[in-house]
Amino acid sequence: MSNRSKFLIGSGILNLIHGGTHIIQFAQSIFLINYSNGCSHGWLDSPYMSFVWGAVGIVTLVTGIYDYRHHKKCHD
DSSP states (O other): HHHHHHHHHHHOOOOOOOHHEEEEEHHHHHHHHHHHOOOOOOGSHHHHHHHHHHHHHHHHHHHHHHHHHHHHHHHH
């Protein structure tokens, strides 16, 4: 196998991992937004922490959408 083939296969694998992290990021964002609206017990579930989890979820969702659009536009 040539070095060029190894490079292309390696680049493809890294691209798949990168795409997978976007899917994980989207799921994480949705989870955090939903979690911030839920009711549970403990100091992590206080109204202040709900606001923090909701803010983190919204920020990661917006960042993920921006990054997706950037990659779709630039084809890289």
